[in-house]
Amino acid sequence: MSRAIVFNGDETWELRDLPVPDPQPGGAVLRVEATGLCHSDIDHFRGHVHTSWGGAFPSIPGHEIVGRIERITPEAADKWGVAEGDRVAVWDIAFTPAGHRIYGHDFSVDEGSGLYGGFAEHLELVPGSMVYKLRDDLPADQLTVFEPLSCAVTWVKPVADGDVVVIEGPGHMGMATIVAAKAAGASTVIVTGTAKDRFRLDCALRIGADHVIDVDAEDPVERVREITGGAMAGVVIDAAAGNPVTVNLAMDLVHKGGHVVIAGMKDRPLEGFHSDWIPTRRITLHPGAGLDAAGAVALINEGKVPTAELLGDSFPLERFEEAFALLTRSTPGRDSVRVALRLS
Template sequence: MSHATGSSTTRTPTPTPARTDKPVQDGIPEKMRAAVLFGPGDIRVVDREIPAFGPEEVLVRVAMCGACGTDLKILAGHFPQTPPFGEYTPGHEWTGTVAAVGENVDEFRPGDRVCIEAHHGCGRCANCVTGKYTACLNYGDVSKGHRASGMTTDGGFAEYAVHHVAALYRLPDHLSPEDGVLITTAGTGLYGLDAAQSYIVGQDVAVFGPGAVGLMTVQMCRLMGASKVILAGTRKSRLDLGLELGADHVVDVTAEDPVEKILELTGGAGLDLTIEASGGPDTPQFCVDVTKRGGKILFVAFYPGKVEFDLSSAIRKDITMYTSRGEGGNNVERAVALAASGQLQGERLVTHHFPLEDIEEAFRVIKERDGDPLKVVIVP
């Protein structure tokens, strides 16, 4: 299935063709610069061959690639199923221009601007057939057609990247590369709302964590008709931006008790839906405490380790909890449509640009929060 036009919430299984990698074509250099992970904390920009691509794959000249908290885990060597050190290029939030296409690709042509979803499922397992390809049962098995760009296969911290045609979307001309990077992030929030079966018109919703995922999700909750959108976090600059992007109220958890404040804002009833996008180990308990009886909690964050919270309290309140990973269910295409209409703002979240050669400095800035980074992008 192509994502150049149309939309669908499921994917039909397609056989994986025999791989006949296509060599570099005229006008495309034989070598490129790429960031390669040589060991925990050891990422270097080196010369690599332009990647070959299969009959259903597309070679893209990368314009920009975002860096996020998941990349910090990858950089530290704490992310599962990545390729071997010394061979692997991370980067899973990228956008660019089509340079060449595989022999079976007619949905795109060289010169088309594209954005991506990182995950392409195998297309043949039970989860992929029902649109849950971020939970592909053949996750990490390239031989069966699965690829997660920048996670289980080489990604976008490079001048060129390869991806399956089904995981590419045409980027409208009036949207910037920065918008294209954040569209992938927006797909994560939309998929979470989709997975939680959250028809939130008229409901009270809170988002914990004003990072890129949280801020894009705030915008979507506003667009989807939530009655009250509350954003909770620790950094004033991000909370202020959240107000500009659609939050009705913000809660600085360093200055006030988030449970007391959110219960006050909801008249003591609590939230219909609480979205956990912070990854803070203490936040799941806050979520339980502020969610009303019979409400929902959606977890979209990754955590640095195991978390503890009062599960019995959630059970007594008859709270339903959901998790979702990545940007499944064709929700990136929906995010493209929202961005194209001007209703979803991504570029405003980008605070720092670094050339590929300075990727080590970019990660230092993210880790040390130097200069209050929100979304850092790498430009090859």
């Protein structure tokens, strides 16, 4: 049997024991070692899934999955280039006959084995999945950063050598973007946050940011102007979730002919946005979309990622409530740059 956390879609969850299945033809079974927690898991808990195809309930959440191949069919072994015992990162998206489906979001626990999310001791890898070999010499919970990093690697595509990059939001996605921006050639990385983000802003400096700005204590536009000698940023990556005001701020932080990447989910309309900013200042807007798991895993395997600093805190499955409280920033007196579950 495999223990699993199940979200019901109504802000309730339960712990279930599910049978471990045999692999489907062209598939495998993964022994999950660790899974990172994401802000989208909070929305999932509340019954809202950020996918165009809707999500499913009840379901096992978790999509930042690292584990070891426990059983695999010959077809999958040949296609994926892995064998039993290999440690792998699981790409979120499975290309199934029913369409693209995301582990931890789009599979109901009541279909098939039900083991289609990372908050469980086993994951059924269906045909159409993709996995990538990961190094063996680091703890698995550190390696779950591959998933946010795979997003960040795509977000920094507009970054050119020598660019000044501003990253709005020091959440775990913003932290991964610091690493990705430096790897892409950014000369200076500036991270903005609020007063409640002090712990995370300090961590951003340890991870590789050159400057951090508390927007509650100083004017971010004037501070970026000071840092850049008036040139402003070549690329602004809005990785802040929740408040859409950061989109307007991004337009003020970028220089003429620069790039703005909109990545953080806002969940409400933006007021005060002037589309004239785009043609008159020749600003290029980019969607914060896409995943480059292969690129992220390569950075990790090559030792270019401070995985220990990016981990934050990790908990065993039986302490899920503590982990989730820290994720939602509802633990008095504590904050974390990132939260993960250890499954084995």
